[in-house]
Amino acid sequence: MNLKTLAQELGLSQTTVSRALNGYPEVNEATRQRVQQAAARYNYRPNSRAKGLATGRAMMIGHVIPASTRHEMVNPVFGDFVGGASDAYARHNFDMMFTRVADGNDESTYRELKAKRAVDGVIIQGPLVNDARIPLLNALDLPFVVHGRSSGIDEPYSWVDVNNKRSFQRATEFLLDLGHTRIGLINGLEHMDFAQRRRDGYLAALKARGIPTDPALMRSNEMTEVFGHHQTRHMLQLDAPPTAILTSSMISAIGVRRAIEEAGLKMGRDISIITHDDELSYLKNGQDVPIFTATRSSVWKAGEIAAEMLLSQINEPANVPQTRLLEAELVVGRSTGPAPQG
Amino acid sequence: MNLKTLAQELGLSQTTVSRALNGYPEVNEATRQRVQQAAARYNYRPNSRAKGLATGRAMMIGHVIPASTRHEMVNPVFGDFVGGASDAYARHNFDMMFTRVADGNDESTYRELKAKRAVDGVIIQGPLVNDARIPLLNALDLPFVVHGRSSGIDEPYSWVDVNNKRSFQRATEFLLDLGHTRIGLINGLEHMDFAQRRRDGYLAALKARGIPTDPALMRSNEMTEVFGHHQTRHMLQLDAPPTAILTSSMISAIGVRRAIEEAGLKMGRDISIITHDDELSYLKNGQDVPIFTATRSSVWKAGEIAAEMLLSQINEPANVPQTRLLEAELVVGRSTGPAPQG
DNA sequence: GGCGATATCCAAAGCGCTTTGAAAAGTGAG
DNA sequence: CTCACTTTTCAAAGCGCTTTGGATATCGCC
Structure with a gap:
């Protein structure tokens, strides 16, 4: 069933039928009813490619996943972020498209996405320090929002990020207040922007108290x-x-706990842990009382916010760039306690 | 840059340019070179919607995700499966589209996907016992492949599945051979087809040895x-x-181990564990010697196989349905040992 | 030199929709 | 009953591509 035959069936022109279905005012209410009923009866839906061709809109957001590390797509953080984003897309009748790209082919992939008009915008996940994708997308003039930020990039761009530095600084201070002075940092990959900011927060807290840093305690x-x-x-x-x-x-953190228990130590008494908790849907930090003391910020929510931001920019290219800094809360669980005397 | 202006630029017709780029034989090799070079120079890519409209192909596979359980999208098994599938799509220049759907709206979503011609086919993940999506998609005549099977469905359909019954039967026999007679089963949700098959395998092994079953030992x-x-x-x-x-x-299994260790028991000595291992990319079962004895089958690989199967069916609707039963291997790790005497 | 076959290229139709510009129908005032 | 307006509908163009059915140029061969 397509517009043409539906219009014939109704004895109307394609124009009128199209307008009736798209809610334009210049069509008699009675006719609109007739049209809508017929459309429902025949289960008519406009061909999305034809519609896209006519309107110039893809109604689709692209997510590009580097194949380099298999982990990327599979990474639970990635999954939750995308889950939140897709909730937002669904509200606006957008769909999301995934493109896996061989290592190092990012640039051509984005260019292609743009040239093919396959998407109305893209989301950048996992930004690195000095991430080349940002200047590229700015140059391509393809709307985008970054989940996270990229230190070293001067030009303006839209992002949604957690205040990683502040939250790790607070977490470190919390441990210092408990009397800990030898604090290990098990961090993400160093070229990831978030890891760098977290380390900065950690270092800032130590420095403020005059605690020397020890490279043996910092891993990424x-x-x-x-x-x-x-x-x-x-x-x-x-x-x-x-x-x-x-x-x-x-x-x-689960691995950290395992090592602690294997060593015959008790978490929260012999050794304290604070973790960052992205509030992953399938990996809850305990039921009522959190297992781990944590800096907490929902990555699902971040996905929703980033998606809404992107959609608003697609509809209103004027209000670019937008930014949004989320503060993580510090929730106390059972994994922290005063530093053991000795 | 579009076909028309590119053709003008070259002093050729759109036909010739299109054919040159699409590898048709009726174009002079020299001209083809010229065209390709110009295309590269202008970074020309055919508009995907226009191309799709003209060819009737979306070059897109749909994955529909029930929003009911947030977990679905975020589920690491889901992630790995999709990772494997997208590798296959990438090889064939297909993209993948995700649609999140509010609970219970599956049917209308699939109908819409079909009516809008948004995708060339869909993948069904996480089939239930007697899954209604299968007859629906058969009726809609939308190509699809199921990851798993659905007990209770008679009509033919294409699927890729692990031999869940056999693998759990073997695992149970392995434990019985070690002298265990009280064996617990911590299984997935009962209405999931795979969970049912695994339970069947477990029960069959017990029955064959005349071991009585105890409902207190079966949880899902x-x-x-x-x-x-x-x-x-x-x-x-x-x-x-x-x-x-x-x-x-x-x-x-990680939770099982935690409970065992909390109880002061030692895994592999006081109590044995066998788990199913989907070979998730980010959750490896140990390095060289597996931590857990496991029935192992890569869900990533399953994703690749399912995707290839679907693409082949789209290209060759004749060879439908296809099926593929994968056997899991039983790998021995450090989590199993002889039943303690007592 | 002419003829059929082949290689090369092209104009135009068509995919299914939106939207512009215009026509037809309806409405109320004079 | 007319006229000026508004409401309602329509024909046709256009989005950017593929593909059909020719047209034109080239070639081998007698």
């Missing part, structure tokens, strides 16, 4: 369970092991 | 870490606690 890598476990085991074997560990994700 | 729910932990704690408090536990996912 992809935040898997195994990584958390591995690094914790190493740190515990140091001559002066940490009494507290700060980690960048719940997943690695 | 969404497979979170917390669920594994919670159920294990309960089971360990029984008068006759299990000496082995079979669980349906690595994530809940």
